[in-house]
Amino acid sequence: MRKQYKKPLITTLIVLSLLTIFLISQTRDDQETRIHNNNEKPVVIAYQTGVDPSKVAQANQSYEKDSKQAIEWKKFDTGSDVVNALASGDVDIGNIGSSPFAAATSRGVPITAFLITAKLGSSEALVVHEGSEIKQPSDLIGKTIAVPFVSTTHYSLLSALKHWNIPENKVKIINLRPPEIIAAWNRGDIDAAYVWEPALSKIKTTGHVFVDSHQVGEWGAPTYDLWVVRKDFAEKNPEFLKSFVNTTLNQLNKYNQSPEHFVSDKNNLSKIANITGSKPEEIPLLLAGNIYLDRRGQVDTLSNEFAQNILDTAKFLKGQGKVDTVKDNYHDNVATQFLNN
Structure with a gap:
């Protein structure tokens, strides 16, 4: 009779041990989750x-x-x-x-x-549309350039214009957010845009980089x-x-x-x-x-x-x-x- 009860007893003890380990582990995970998710407010x-x-x-x-x-x-x-x-x-x-x-x-x-x-540096850049015929800075005069106002790209654009001795009022600068820049670019409403990713990559497919923020930084206006x-x-x-x-x-x-x-x-x-x-x-x-x-x-x-x-x-x-x-x-x-x- 003792041999008959020995195996079930050992099996029960093993199961209880595994269950205990699981519960301890689960408790620790729950505690970490509470610390992670409920530490006051996010x-x-x-x-x-x-x-x-x-x-x-x-x-x-x-x-x-x-x-x-x-x-x-x-x-x-x-x-x-x-x-x-x-x-x-x-x-x-x-x-x-x-x-x-x-x-x-x-x-x-x-x-x-x-x-x-x-x-x-190059993660922000002024891109000119391939159909804009902008080859040199003076070609920007009279063109429409989109940029998010009071952004690093706006500051870089204005700094670049100053470096090129182009008065701001000689260029039409319009305030557009990056998603709006992509839409305006695809419609052909703008000639150039100074922007960052992911809009930058999207407009570069039909344009080319005219200047980037690394170069503008070298001119004395780092961002x-x-x-x-x-x-x-x-x-x-x-x-x-x-x-x-x-x-x-x-x-x-x-x-x-x-x-x-x-x-x-x-x-x-x-x-x-x-x-x-x-x-x-x-x-x-x-x-x-x-x-x-x-x-x-x-x-x-x-x-x-x-x-x-x-x-x-x-x-x-x-x-x-x-x-x-x-x-x-x-x-x-x-x-x-x-x-x-």
């Missing part, structure tokens, strides 16, 4: 469709995993739309260019730049893609911002360590393409067109020339009638403490 982050390596971290949900914080990502077409959402409190953190940042801080919007996604945060959120959530910075820099470093290896991974390209709407085959060239700063480069740039660049941008925008006032300096709208290890 952080609302506004992003745009510019191509950069950190889009892989966004696709992988690395920001949520590293911070153990739920995040609600909201897509926007222009920096001015992001600024409006930040000003109203609808979003906590936003991805904008240095030109809308200069305009927003000049108007007193309570935001701070805490991370540079990229120093912009940046930034992460900015509402000041009240930054004061209450420093650890989340440090985690956000670390996650972003880890991804940028992976690209910088070996760009060839990064772009040879089709998963990286497809993830960036899914988020930005760009074509996977065009992403390697777009990534190569920008500069991605490491931690030390971030601190050095934000601590030194960046605030001066924002001041110069604000003065330029005021001269163009795009902002009413310019601050004495913009140091109080720049933060480096979240870059500390």
Whole structure:
């Protein structure tokens, strides 16, 4: 009789042990899920469709995993739309260019730049329509150029016109969002457009790049893609911002360590393409067109020339009638403490 009961008893003990292990594991997963999804309320982050390596971290949900914080990502077409959402409190953190940042801080919007996604280059460009007969800068006179107003591309376009000694009133500049630029381009309503991805790739199929933001930067008007945060959120959530910075820099470093290896991974390209709407085959060239700063480069740039660049941008925008006032300096709208290890 003892032998008859021995096997069922052992089987029962094994089943109970496995069930216990499963329940413990499930409990841990549930706890992590609660931390991940129910840590107060989700952080609302506004992003745009510019191509950069950190889009892989966004696709992988690395920001949520590293911070153990739920995040609600909201897509926007222009920096001015992001600024409006930040000003109203609808979003906590936003991805904008240095030109809308200069305009927003000049108007007193309570935001701070805490991370540079990229120093912009060929990922933003002025494209002229193949039927426009624009061969040299003077050919732009009398032509219609579309650009999202108070964006980095708007600032770059105006800076390029100034470099070419072409008065702004000699060119018809119209305010269109990237999706509207594509539609206007396809209808033949515009001769040229200064824009970013994915609209850039779409209009290049029937046009050619006349100048890009790398060249305009060489002429003395560099532009940046930034992460900015509402000041009240930054004061209450420093650890989340440090985690956000670390996650972003880890991804940028992976690209910088070996760009060839990064772009040879089709998963990286497809993830960036899914988020930005760009074509996977065009992403390697777009990534190569920008500069991605490491931690030390971030601190050095934000601590030194960046605030001066924002001041110069604000003065330029005021001269163009795009902002009413310019601050004495913009140091109080720049933060480096979240870059500390």
